[in-house]
Amino acid sequence: TDVDECLYNLDMCGPNAECTNTIGSYTCTCKAGFQLQSDGVTCLDINECASGNGQCSDLCVNQEGSYHCACRTGGKLTPNGKDCEDIDECTSVWLNRCRSTAYCVDKVRGYDCHCTEGYRPYN
Incomplete structure (x- = not known):
C-alpha cells in the first residue's frame, strides 16, 4: 500500500512548491514564477x-x-x-511647478518652465 506523503505532510517540498504523490514517493512542482533546484524540493524565485x-x-x-x-x-x-x-505635465497646474509668470514646455520625462516676456528667472 502506498503512503501519500503529500496528504500526511511527510514530504520535504518547500513553501513555493506543490507536492504530488507518486507510487512509493512524491515529486515537488514549483509554483508559477519559481524554479526547482537540484535538490528536487527547493523552489527559488525566477528573476x-x-x-x-x-x-x-x-x-x-x-x-x-x-x-x-x-x-x-x-x-x-x-x-x-x-x-x-x-505624461504631459503642462496640461495641469497640479503636474508642474511653473509660476504664474512662466509657461510650461513639455519634454520627454519632464518639463521646463520658461519666463513669459518681461520676466527673468528667479534664483
Missing part, C-alpha cells in the same frame, strides 16, 4: 527582470514569484502593463 528586462519598456521590478513593469518620473504605464508613455 524575470534578468532576461530582456521582463519585456518592460522602462523599469522592471522583480517580486517574489512575479514581477511588474514601472515607469520613471514623467511617464505612465499603458494598459498593456509593459510600455510607458510620456
